[in-house]
Amino acid sequence: MKPIQVGLLGIGTVGSGTFNVLQRNQEEIRRRAGRGIEIAMVADLDTTRAKQVVGDAVKVVGDAREVIANPEIDVVVELIGGYGIAKALVLEAIAAGKHVVTANKALLAVHGTEIFKAAADKGVIVAYEAAVAGGIPIIKALREGLTANSIQWVAGIINGTTNFILSEMRDKGLDFDVVLKEAQRLGYAEADPTFDIEGVDAAHKVTLMSAIAFGIPVQFDKAYVEGITKLAGADIKYAEQLGYRIKLLxxxxxxxxxxxxxxxxxxxxxxxxxxxxxxxMNAVVVNGDAVGTTLYYGKGAGSEPTASAVIADLVDIARLHGADPAYSVPALAFQSHTLAAAGHELPVLAMADVVTSYYLRIRVADEAGVLAKITTLLANAGISIDAVIQREADEVGGEGSTQTDLIILTHDTREGDMDKALAEIQALSTVLTPITRIRKEELN
Amino acid sequence: MKPIQVGLLGIGTVGSGTFNVLQRNQEEIRRRAGRGIEIAMVADLDTTRAKQVVGDAVKVVGDAREVIANPEIDVVVELIGGYGIAKALVLEAIAAGKHVVTANKALLAVHGTEIFKAAADKGVIVAYEAAVAGGIPIIKALREGLTANSIQWVAGIINGTTNFILSEMRDKGLDFDVVLKEAQRLGYAEADPTFDIEGVDAAHKVTLMSAIAFGIPVQFDKAYVEGITKLAGADIKYAEQLGYRIKLLxxxxxxxxxxxxxxxxxxxxxxxxxxxxxxxMNAVVVNGDAVGTTLYYGKGAGSEPTASAVIADLVDIARLHGADPAYSVPALAFQSHTLAAAGHELPVLAMADVVTSYYLRIRVADEAGVLAKITTLLANAGISIDAVIQREADEVGGEGSTQTDLIILTHDTREGDMDKALAEIQALSTVLTPITRIRKEELN
Known part of the structure; x- marks a missing residue:
């Protein structure tokens, strides 16, 4: 059978990884897929660089629409990123009857409903294993491996930049700003790291996992998003002493x-x-009612790890030859006509209605009665305390210090109730700086 | 579309889990699969117990062949186990044109070549996610998630009984026999635990993973199999002091x-x-040339975790409706006509030709020159030493002891060379008891 003809849109880090791995492992991949997978055409604005990557055997063009218009192309791989031109091209490829493989989490988390509907109407596949956790086959695990389960929760370290920063802060006892600069120097963080450190990239990914875990539409606009920029080295140290690590989840x-x-x-x-x-590194924990807790770990980014996921999608498409699209794996794991109703039954909760436990660090005047005042306010709000550590003032502020840190761990509390209690505590004259509040997850 | 009609052969632990999970989550599973999945018929020698599990709505028979002969049944789920009647029934089900789902690792590791060939000839699927690592979707990861990769190695904790025993030995400082009895009392080990503690069960599973990782036939007869029955608490303690854990891999x-x-x-x-x-718990680490190291973790046994894998296979079968079997996922991950040739190119190595590093514990007379003699014999055999610990005699044998333990870590060595050197060392008059040799894996 004729090899599957693939058109690449964008040949940067992931695109060249995809080309190189397909070349290197072509024989093994053909033995798995039952037919070859060939990159027949590449579109990139920088055609000179693109030609350096793929050589003379592959046609290189500057206009992505030439790839989409080519009737020889079976699958379009979109590696441009972002919401703009990428969206238009993905929709045009679908309209042209091409299957689409994409690593574009932002696009799918925001415009997934429109894109998946267009694909279903046209009977083509939009595959996106590479969009979440790089080379870890977590989309496959959720959509196919755990289909028996009523999934209860998913929690993941799904942004490598922030996990690198948090690991360094802990290992070296450094503050956020210092480590961010080091991460940028080493290439673990981008020049503009906002999407990573503010949690937006992780929110795109968890939005996709939420949809496929629970059978609801993608709803990025309803995600609560908080990054790691306000984390202090002190919190990482205190957490450690209490037997915890801090991760962006x-x-x-x-x-x-x-x-x-x-x-x-x-x-x-x-x-x-x-x-x-x-x-x-990345890892995702999935809890299902039948299987219990499972974990998936690996590289969440990088040229060849991400290419591994892109190519797995291409092999899946090759293997589906002749399958009835109405029955093959639905884009969001559940049959698309059932998503909207499920979305009404299972609405995304406002953060005020989320129930979790908390770590609080409160910088207070080192005076008698401060702890009593604070714990009374918490008790009045119905918040029950799991543990309290009061530091020696000298340890916290140096010799002769008149300030100290109160560390409080709470039991499960509605976030809205915690917000109110914290506003009252913050207003106390003996509370000297903004309270640090970090949520705590047992994940068992 | 009509629900898929499933016939269960054997309704013990995994069978009742499968029935219960399919009942409990039927609506979600239908939304995923695009059609219902119904257990229409159950065969079990104990028809009374079977009826207690499934109630009146499902037909219960004592003869498995009635299930296979029923033209309404689309898929036969074999949960009998063993090589005997299970093999005959699986082959008969295939011959009758039924897809087969099985959790029977022993059967597939030993007779897989014959069974998969029969299935390919008949155009039916034999799915076996439940055969390895229970609810962890590791077969799916290897056969589908990592298809881009030239897999380099797979290493797994794939037997829960032995991992439970090793964990308890370490935590409580107890010896093997004591913990085995406790494990039997708690239901973590069977009355006849031989298959688990001698490594046979793990060998069945790794044989399957080896075939689908490298595209070679199943070759259980060529596996090297060593269990945990000779492990002493002392080795676990020494390993710990050296920064290692001992696991059955x-x-x-x-x-x-x-x-x-x-x-x-x-x-x-x-x-x-x-x-x-x-x-x-179970975990499998897979290293691929593109993706790097990935890990998959979860419950490796139990009623509902294993049922989770059985049902995932049923959903896969439902979703493949209309697909050309010549192109859908091959039973052993690679197109079957390519397996034999690959098996010749990549033969399974004799253990003597395996290269790994070693932990050695040698009980010696506490005399001058003993260490020199032993290290000279190792050097003569070309074995290079990574670390040596010589214990104080008093610590090992009590006050006034004239015996002590030498602990040696080696660099990579051919097992055949190590065998020869150990025979020479064992023959020394100052070596007092059989040498303990445990292989060491870096897994990075």
């Missing part, structure tokens, strides 16, 4: 009232496997 | 000369994630 959870969808720094018990995921 | 590795296929206790650096997999 993307979390989505099924509750009686709806679905939680949130990205924020979280304390995790140090003994959990996921708490020991260091550096730029 | 199933390992398969691609080398220039062929494929390593082996099960034995192994020292692993304590900082690796897989070294921290405790109790009855």
């Amino acid at each position: 993307g979390i989505t959870k099924r509750t009686d009232k709806g679905v939680e969808l949130r990205v924020h720094p979280s304390l995790i018990p140090a003994k959990r496997l996921i708490a020991n995921v260091e550096g730029a | 199933g390992i398969t590795k691609r080398t220039d000369k062929g494929v390593e296929l082996r099960v034995h206790p192994s020292l692993i650096p304590a900082k690796r994630l897989i070294a921290n997999v405790e109790g009855a």
